[in-house]
Amino acid sequence: MNLEFMLRILLDSVHQAGYLNAMLQETPVIHLVNLKLLLLQERISQLSGISHYIIEKRETSRVTWTGVDSQVEAVSYKVTKLVPGKEYIFRIAAVNKFGVGEFLESEPFIAENPFKTPSAPSTPIVSAVTGDSIVLTWERPESDGGSEIDGYILEKRDKEGVRWTKCNKRRLNDLRFRCTGLTEGHYYQFRISAENAAGVGVVVVKAGDLLRIDADISGRPNPTVSWLKNGRMIGTKGRVEMTITKMHTSLLIRECVRKDSGQYTLTVQNTGGTLSKVVTCKVLDRPGPPAGPLQVSGLSAEKCTLSWGPPLENGGAEIMNYIVEKCETSRVSWTLVYGDMMATTCKVTKLLKGNEYLFRVRAVNIYGEGETLESEPIKAMDPYTVPSAPTDVEVTSRLFSLTL
Secondary structure (H helix, E strand, O other), X not given: OOEEEEEEOOOOOOOOOOOOOOXXXXXXXXXXXXXXXXXXXXXXXXXXXXXXXXXEEEEOOOOOOEEEXXXXXXXXXXXXXXXXOOEEEEEEEEEEOOEEOOOEEOOOEEOOOOOOOOOOOOOOEEEOOOOOOEEEEOOOOOOOOOOOOOEEEEEEEEOOOOOOEEOOOOOEOOOEEEEOOOOOOOOEEEEEEEEEOOEEEEEEEEOOOOEEEEEEOOOOOOOEEEEEEOOXXXXXXXXXXXXXXXXXXXXXXOOOOHHHOEEEEEEEEEOOEEEEEEEEEEEEOOOOOOEEEXXXXXXXXXXXXXXXXXXXXXXXXXXXXXXXXXXXOOOOXXXXXXXXXXXXXXXXXXXXXXXXXXXXXXXXXXXXXXXXXXXXXXXOOOOOOOOOOOOOOOOOOOOOOOOO
Protein backbone atom coordinates (compact mmCIF):
# COMPACT_ATOMS: atom_id res chain seq x y z
CA MET A 1 0.00 0.00 0.00
CA ASN A 2 1.28 3.47 -0.85
CA LEU A 3 1.00 5.64 2.22
CA GLU A 4 1.26 9.39 1.97
CA PHE A 5 2.90 11.68 4.50
CA MET A 6 2.78 15.42 4.92
CA LEU A 7 6.09 17.06 5.77
CA ARG A 8 5.71 20.53 7.24
CA ILE A 9 8.74 22.82 7.55
CA LEU A 10 8.69 25.48 10.25
CA LEU A 11 10.97 28.25 9.02
CA ASP A 12 12.59 31.02 11.05
CA SER A 13 14.58 33.16 8.63
CA VAL A 14 18.05 34.38 9.57
CA HIS A 15 19.31 37.74 8.29
CA GLN A 16 22.76 38.13 9.81
CA ALA A 17 26.09 38.97 8.22
CA GLY A 18 28.46 36.04 7.97
CA TYR A 19 25.83 33.38 7.17
CA LEU A 20 26.58 32.01 3.72
CA ASN A 21 24.21 29.01 3.74
CA ALA A 22 20.47 28.83 4.29
CA MET A 23 19.58 27.58 7.74
CA LEU A 24 16.49 25.88 9.18
CA GLN A 25 15.74 26.87 12.76
CA GLU A 26 13.21 24.12 13.48
CA THR A 27 13.21 20.40 12.70
CA PRO A 28 10.59 19.21 10.21
CA VAL A 29 7.38 17.88 11.73
CA ILE A 30 5.85 14.73 10.23
CA HIS A 31 2.08 14.43 10.18
CA LEU A 32 0.32 11.30 8.94
CA VAL A 33 -2.61 11.91 6.62
CA ASN A 34 -5.05 9.75 4.70
CA LEU A 35 -4.57 8.27 1.27
CA LYS A 36 -6.30 11.02 -0.66
CA LEU A 37 -4.36 13.53 -2.76
CA LEU A 38 -3.28 16.58 -0.78
CA LEU A 39 -2.41 19.99 -2.16
CA LEU A 40 0.84 21.66 -1.21
CA GLN A 41 0.22 24.38 1.31
CA GLU A 42 1.63 27.80 2.08
CA ARG A 43 4.12 29.13 -0.46
CA ILE A 44 7.47 30.30 0.92
CA SER A 45 7.81 33.98 1.61
CA GLN A 46 10.05 35.77 -0.86
CA LEU A 47 11.60 37.69 2.06
CA SER A 48 13.11 34.53 3.57
CA GLY A 49 15.84 34.26 0.95
CA ILE A 50 15.12 30.53 0.64
CA SER A 51 14.75 29.42 -2.97
CA HIS A 52 13.73 25.79 -2.35
CA TYR A 53 14.20 22.68 -0.20
CA ILE A 54 15.78 19.25 -0.61
CA ILE A 55 13.94 16.29 0.95
CA GLU A 56 15.46 12.82 1.43
CA LYS A 57 14.38 9.64 3.18
CA ARG A 58 15.85 6.34 4.33
CA GLU A 59 14.64 3.20 6.04
CA THR A 60 16.06 2.84 9.54
CA SER A 61 17.37 -0.59 8.55
CA ARG A 62 19.55 1.01 5.84
CA VAL A 63 22.38 3.54 5.87
CA THR A 64 21.90 5.18 2.47
CA TRP A 65 19.62 8.14 1.85
CA THR A 66 17.23 8.30 -1.12
CA GLY A 67 16.20 11.53 -2.75
CA VAL A 68 12.50 12.38 -2.52
CA ASP A 69 12.51 15.80 -4.21
CA SER A 70 15.29 18.34 -4.68
CA GLN A 71 13.18 21.26 -5.91
CA VAL A 72 10.48 21.75 -3.28
CA GLU A 73 9.18 25.32 -3.17
CA ALA A 74 6.55 24.87 -0.46
CA VAL A 75 6.64 24.31 3.29
CA SER A 76 4.61 21.11 3.14
CA TYR A 77 5.12 18.05 0.97
CA LYS A 78 3.38 14.74 0.30
CA VAL A 79 5.70 11.73 0.38
CA THR A 80 4.31 8.69 -1.46
CA LYS A 81 5.28 5.09 -2.24
CA LEU A 82 6.18 4.17 1.33
CA VAL A 83 6.03 0.50 2.31
CA PRO A 84 3.53 -0.28 5.10
CA GLY A 85 5.20 -1.31 8.34
CA LYS A 86 8.61 0.07 7.39
CA GLU A 87 10.26 2.62 9.66
CA TYR A 88 11.56 5.77 7.97
CA ILE A 89 13.62 8.85 8.78
CA PHE A 90 13.25 12.03 6.72
CA ARG A 91 15.67 14.91 6.42
CA ILE A 92 15.32 18.36 4.89
CA ALA A 93 17.81 21.06 3.87
CA ALA A 94 17.09 24.61 2.73
CA VAL A 95 18.80 26.18 -0.29
CA ASN A 96 19.52 29.85 -1.01
CA LYS A 97 21.80 31.68 -3.43
CA PHE A 98 24.85 30.79 -1.32
CA GLY A 99 24.27 27.03 -1.34
CA VAL A 100 22.73 24.15 0.62
CA GLY A 101 22.18 24.43 4.37
CA GLU A 102 22.60 21.70 6.94
CA PHE A 103 20.20 18.76 6.91
CA LEU A 104 17.82 18.40 9.83
CA GLU A 105 16.36 14.94 10.54
CA SER A 106 12.96 13.82 11.74
CA GLU A 107 12.33 11.24 14.41
CA PRO A 108 11.87 7.64 13.14
CA PHE A 109 8.33 7.08 11.89
CA ILE A 110 6.50 3.86 10.96
CA ALA A 111 4.43 3.98 7.77
CA GLU A 112 0.91 3.03 8.80
CA ASN A 113 -2.59 4.38 8.51
CA PRO A 114 -4.05 6.29 11.46
CA PHE A 115 -7.06 3.99 11.21
CA LYS A 116 -7.75 0.34 10.46
CA THR A 117 -10.28 -1.57 8.40
CA PRO A 118 -13.61 -2.12 10.18
CA SER A 119 -14.54 -5.32 11.94
CA ALA A 120 -17.06 -7.67 10.37
CA PRO A 121 -20.81 -6.87 10.47
CA SER A 122 -23.13 -9.31 12.22
CA THR A 123 -24.15 -12.53 10.48
CA PRO A 124 -26.86 -11.73 7.88
CA ILE A 125 -30.41 -12.73 8.84
CA VAL A 126 -32.55 -14.24 6.06
CA SER A 127 -36.19 -13.31 5.49
CA ALA A 128 -38.80 -12.95 2.70
CA VAL A 129 -37.55 -15.92 0.67
CA THR A 130 -39.10 -16.44 -2.79
CA GLY A 131 -38.22 -18.63 -5.74
CA ASP A 132 -35.70 -16.14 -7.11
CA SER A 133 -34.99 -13.62 -4.33
CA ILE A 134 -34.14 -13.24 -0.68
CA VAL A 135 -33.95 -10.38 1.84
CA LEU A 136 -30.92 -10.10 4.12
CA THR A 137 -30.46 -7.81 7.13
CA TRP A 138 -27.43 -7.26 9.38
CA GLU A 139 -26.03 -4.96 12.05
CA ARG A 140 -23.15 -2.49 11.89
CA PRO A 141 -19.62 -3.66 12.85
CA GLU A 142 -18.65 -3.27 16.50
CA SER A 143 -15.58 -1.31 15.37
CA ASP A 144 -15.41 1.16 12.47
CA GLY A 145 -11.59 1.11 12.58
CA GLY A 146 -11.44 4.79 13.50
CA SER A 147 -12.96 5.95 10.21
CA GLU A 148 -16.59 6.31 9.17
CA ILE A 149 -18.15 3.30 7.42
CA ASP A 150 -18.44 4.13 3.69
CA GLY A 151 -20.68 1.20 2.79
CA TYR A 152 -21.12 -2.57 2.66
CA ILE A 153 -20.25 -5.29 0.18
CA LEU A 154 -22.68 -8.21 0.01
CA GLU A 155 -21.60 -11.31 -1.91
CA LYS A 156 -23.21 -14.62 -2.78
CA ARG A 157 -21.98 -18.02 -3.89
CA ASP A 158 -23.76 -21.11 -5.12
CA LYS A 159 -23.07 -23.84 -2.59
CA GLU A 160 -21.69 -26.05 -5.36
CA GLY A 161 -19.56 -23.26 -6.87
CA VAL A 162 -16.27 -21.61 -5.91
CA ARG A 163 -16.66 -17.99 -7.04
CA TRP A 164 -18.17 -15.23 -4.94
CA THR A 165 -20.10 -12.54 -6.85
CA LYS A 166 -21.38 -9.17 -5.65
CA CYS A 167 -25.09 -8.85 -4.97
CA ASN A 168 -25.02 -5.05 -5.05
CA LYS A 169 -23.67 -3.18 -8.08
CA ARG A 170 -23.62 0.18 -6.29
CA ARG A 171 -22.31 1.07 -2.86
CA LEU A 172 -24.68 -0.29 -0.23
CA ASN A 173 -25.30 2.03 2.72
CA ASP A 174 -28.40 0.41 4.23
CA LEU A 175 -28.45 -2.52 6.66
CA ARG A 176 -30.95 -4.38 4.48
CA PHE A 177 -30.80 -5.67 0.91
CA ARG A 178 -33.06 -7.69 -1.37
CA CYS A 179 -30.96 -10.03 -3.52
CA THR A 180 -32.62 -11.05 -6.79
CA GLY A 181 -31.74 -13.26 -9.74
CA LEU A 182 -31.41 -16.45 -7.71
CA THR A 183 -32.14 -19.88 -9.19
CA GLU A 184 -35.00 -21.75 -7.57
CA GLY A 185 -33.94 -24.94 -5.81
CA HIS A 186 -30.28 -23.90 -5.44
CA TYR A 187 -28.51 -23.44 -2.12
CA TYR A 188 -26.62 -20.18 -1.64
CA GLN A 189 -24.08 -18.80 0.79
CA PHE A 190 -23.88 -15.09 1.59
CA ARG A 191 -21.21 -12.94 3.22
CA ILE A 192 -21.11 -9.26 4.17
CA SER A 193 -18.14 -6.96 4.79
CA ALA A 194 -17.87 -3.28 5.73
CA GLU A 195 -15.64 -0.71 4.06
CA ASN A 196 -14.05 2.52 5.29
CA ALA A 197 -11.21 4.77 4.08
CA ALA A 198 -8.66 2.08 4.99
CA GLY A 199 -10.38 -0.54 2.86
CA VAL A 200 -12.68 -3.52 3.23
CA GLY A 201 -13.10 -5.14 6.62
CA VAL A 202 -12.22 -8.68 7.56
CA VAL A 203 -13.06 -11.40 5.04
CA VAL A 204 -13.42 -14.78 6.75
CA VAL A 205 -12.52 -17.97 4.87
CA LYS A 206 -12.41 -21.55 6.14
CA ALA A 207 -9.23 -23.57 5.65
CA GLY A 208 -9.40 -25.47 2.38
CA ASP A 209 -11.80 -22.96 0.79
CA LEU A 210 -11.11 -20.55 -2.04
CA LEU A 211 -10.23 -16.90 -1.39
CA ARG A 212 -11.08 -14.55 -4.24
CA ILE A 213 -10.78 -10.76 -4.23
CA ASP A 214 -12.24 -8.91 -7.23
CA ALA A 215 -11.98 -5.22 -8.11
CA ASP A 216 -13.15 -3.07 -11.02
CA ILE A 217 -10.55 -0.52 -12.16
CA SER A 218 -10.51 2.40 -14.58
CA GLY A 219 -8.35 5.39 -15.40
CA ARG A 220 -6.65 7.39 -18.16
CA PRO A 221 -3.96 6.54 -18.93
CA ASN A 222 -4.53 2.91 -17.97
CA PRO A 223 -3.22 2.43 -14.42
CA THR A 224 -0.65 -0.13 -13.39
CA VAL A 225 -1.90 -2.69 -10.87
CA SER A 226 -0.01 -4.38 -8.04
CA TRP A 227 -1.01 -6.76 -5.24
CA LEU A 228 0.76 -6.93 -1.87
CA LYS A 229 0.36 -9.16 1.15
CA ASN A 230 1.52 -7.63 4.42
CA GLY A 231 3.56 -5.12 2.42
CA ARG A 232 5.29 -7.64 0.13
CA MET A 233 4.70 -8.46 -3.51
CA ILE A 234 2.58 -11.56 -4.10
CA GLY A 235 3.97 -14.29 -6.32
CA THR A 236 1.76 -16.28 -8.68
CA LYS A 237 3.04 -19.77 -8.04
CA GLY A 238 1.21 -22.86 -6.82
CA ARG A 239 -2.15 -21.99 -5.28
CA VAL A 240 -2.07 -18.28 -6.19
CA GLU A 241 -3.55 -16.89 -9.41
CA MET A 242 -3.70 -13.22 -10.41
CA THR A 243 -5.71 -11.68 -13.27
CA ILE A 244 -5.28 -8.10 -14.53
CA THR A 245 -7.19 -6.51 -17.42
CA LYS A 246 -7.93 -2.89 -18.37
CA MET A 247 -11.17 -2.86 -16.39
CA HIS A 248 -10.81 -5.61 -13.80
CA THR A 249 -8.35 -7.40 -11.54
CA SER A 250 -8.71 -10.39 -9.25
CA LEU A 251 -6.59 -12.35 -6.79
CA LEU A 252 -7.39 -16.02 -6.27
CA ILE A 253 -5.89 -18.32 -3.62
CA ARG A 254 -6.94 -21.97 -3.70
CA GLU A 255 -7.11 -24.32 -0.70
CA CYS A 256 -6.46 -21.60 1.88
CA VAL A 257 -4.30 -22.39 4.89
CA ARG A 258 -3.71 -20.46 8.11
CA LYS A 259 -0.64 -18.62 6.78
CA ASP A 260 -2.82 -17.05 4.06
CA SER A 261 -4.33 -14.79 6.73
CA GLY A 262 -3.16 -11.18 6.50
CA GLN A 263 -3.65 -7.82 4.81
CA TYR A 264 -3.99 -7.85 1.02
CA THR A 265 -3.42 -4.46 -0.64
CA LEU A 266 -4.47 -3.56 -4.17
CA THR A 267 -2.68 -0.48 -5.55
CA VAL A 268 -3.48 1.22 -8.86
CA GLN A 269 -1.30 4.04 -10.16
CA ASN A 270 -0.99 6.31 -13.17
CA THR A 271 0.24 9.83 -13.83
CA GLY A 272 -2.87 11.18 -12.13
CA GLY A 273 -2.04 9.63 -8.79
CA THR A 274 -2.16 6.49 -6.68
CA LEU A 275 -5.02 4.71 -4.92
CA SER A 276 -4.79 1.73 -2.57
CA LYS A 277 -7.39 -0.48 -0.93
CA VAL A 278 -6.81 -3.04 1.80
CA VAL A 279 -8.67 -6.30 2.42
CA THR A 280 -7.96 -8.15 5.66
CA CYS A 281 -8.42 -11.91 5.38
CA LYS A 282 -8.76 -14.32 8.27
CA VAL A 283 -8.48 -18.05 7.53
CA LEU A 284 -10.36 -20.20 10.04
CA ASP A 285 -8.25 -23.25 10.79
CA ARG A 286 -6.92 -25.46 13.53
CA PRO A 287 -4.66 -23.56 15.95
CA GLY A 288 -0.91 -23.30 15.72
CA PRO A 289 1.38 -24.83 18.36
CA PRO A 290 1.20 -23.49 21.92
CA ALA A 291 3.76 -20.80 22.69
CA GLY A 292 6.97 -22.39 23.93
CA PRO A 293 9.11 -23.49 25.41
CA LEU A 294 7.27 -26.31 27.16
CA GLN A 295 8.77 -25.86 30.62
CA VAL A 296 9.23 -28.68 33.13
CA SER A 297 9.50 -27.70 36.80
CA GLY A 298 9.10 -29.28 40.23
CA LEU A 299 10.69 -32.48 38.94
CA SER A 300 10.92 -35.50 41.25
CA ALA A 301 11.14 -39.26 40.80
CA GLU A 302 7.35 -39.54 40.44
CA LYS A 303 5.96 -36.21 39.24
CA CYS A 304 6.59 -32.85 37.56
CA THR A 305 4.76 -29.68 36.51
CA LEU A 306 4.34 -28.56 32.87
CA SER A 307 3.65 -25.00 31.70
CA TRP A 308 3.25 -23.33 28.28
CA GLY A 309 1.63 -20.31 26.60
CA PRO A 310 -1.48 -19.95 24.41
CA PRO A 311 -0.90 -20.36 20.63
CA LEU A 312 0.18 -17.24 18.78
CA GLU A 313 -2.27 -18.31 16.06
CA ASN A 314 -5.63 -19.48 17.39
CA GLY A 315 -7.01 -20.28 13.93
CA GLY A 316 -9.60 -17.51 14.18
CA ALA A 317 -11.52 -19.23 16.98
CA GLU A 318 -11.37 -19.45 20.76
CA ILE A 319 -9.10 -22.13 22.25
CA MET A 320 -11.38 -24.62 24.00
CA ASN A 321 -8.83 -26.86 25.74
CA TYR A 322 -5.39 -28.51 25.54
CA ILE A 323 -4.31 -32.12 25.09
CA VAL A 324 -1.28 -33.21 27.15
CA GLU A 325 0.65 -36.43 26.43
CA LYS A 326 3.81 -38.16 27.65
CA CYS A 327 6.17 -40.73 26.14
CA GLU A 328 9.13 -42.70 27.48
CA THR A 329 12.10 -42.12 25.17
CA SER A 330 12.63 -45.89 25.03
CA ARG A 331 9.17 -46.30 23.46
CA VAL A 332 7.43 -44.94 20.35
CA SER A 333 3.85 -44.63 21.62
CA TRP A 334 2.40 -41.61 23.42
CA THR A 335 0.17 -41.87 26.49
CA LEU A 336 -2.67 -39.44 27.21
CA VAL A 337 -2.21 -37.43 30.41
CA TYR A 338 -5.07 -34.90 30.01
CA GLY A 339 -7.59 -34.71 27.19
CA ASP A 340 -9.44 -31.57 28.27
CA MET A 341 -6.97 -29.40 30.17
CA MET A 342 -8.33 -25.84 30.38
CA ALA A 343 -5.29 -24.17 31.98
CA THR A 344 -1.79 -23.60 30.56
CA THR A 345 -0.13 -25.47 33.43
CA CYS A 346 -0.67 -28.97 34.80
CA LYS A 347 0.87 -31.55 37.11
CA VAL A 348 1.98 -34.94 35.73
CA THR A 349 2.12 -37.83 38.21
CA LYS A 350 2.89 -41.58 38.21
CA LEU A 351 6.29 -41.24 36.58
CA LEU A 352 8.74 -44.13 36.96
CA LYS A 353 11.93 -43.29 38.76
CA GLY A 354 14.97 -43.27 36.46
CA ASN A 355 12.95 -43.32 33.23
CA GLU A 356 13.45 -40.59 30.62
CA TYR A 357 10.32 -38.83 29.31
CA LEU A 358 9.12 -36.49 26.56
CA PHE A 359 5.99 -34.36 26.95
CA ARG A 360 3.89 -32.63 24.30
CA VAL A 361 0.90 -30.28 24.26
CA ARG A 362 -1.52 -29.15 21.53
CA ALA A 363 -4.45 -26.75 21.53
CA VAL A 364 -7.98 -27.49 20.35
CA ASN A 365 -10.55 -25.14 18.79
CA ILE A 366 -13.83 -25.81 16.99
CA TYR A 367 -11.93 -26.68 13.81
CA GLY A 368 -9.83 -29.44 15.37
CA GLU A 369 -6.56 -30.23 17.11
CA GLY A 370 -3.60 -27.98 16.39
CA GLU A 371 0.13 -28.51 16.02
CA THR A 372 2.11 -29.86 18.97
CA LEU A 373 4.71 -28.28 21.23
CA GLU A 374 7.25 -30.80 22.55
CA SER A 375 9.58 -30.67 25.54
CA GLU A 376 13.22 -31.63 25.84
CA PRO A 377 13.88 -35.12 27.30
CA ILE A 378 13.91 -35.19 31.12
CA LYS A 379 14.74 -38.01 33.57
CA ALA A 380 12.39 -38.73 36.46
CA MET A 381 14.55 -38.41 39.56
CA ASP A 382 14.56 -36.61 42.87
CA PRO A 383 16.42 -33.32 42.99
CA TYR A 384 18.41 -34.69 45.96
CA THR A 385 20.01 -38.09 46.82
CA VAL A 386 21.43 -39.92 49.86
CA PRO A 387 24.88 -38.51 50.65
CA SER A 388 27.89 -40.65 49.73
CA ALA A 389 30.32 -42.09 52.30
CA PRO A 390 32.95 -39.76 53.79
CA THR A 391 36.44 -39.91 52.27
CA ASP A 392 40.01 -39.39 53.51
CA VAL A 393 39.35 -40.37 57.14
CA GLU A 394 42.19 -39.15 59.32
CA VAL A 395 42.85 -40.27 62.90
CA THR A 396 43.83 -37.25 65.01
CA SER A 397 43.67 -38.75 68.53
CA ARG A 398 43.90 -42.21 70.07
CA LEU A 399 41.70 -42.46 73.15
CA PHE A 400 40.44 -45.75 74.55
CA SER A 401 37.87 -46.41 77.23
CA LEU A 402 37.27 -49.75 78.88
CA THR A 403 34.48 -50.53 81.34
CA LEU A 404 34.46 -53.79 83.33
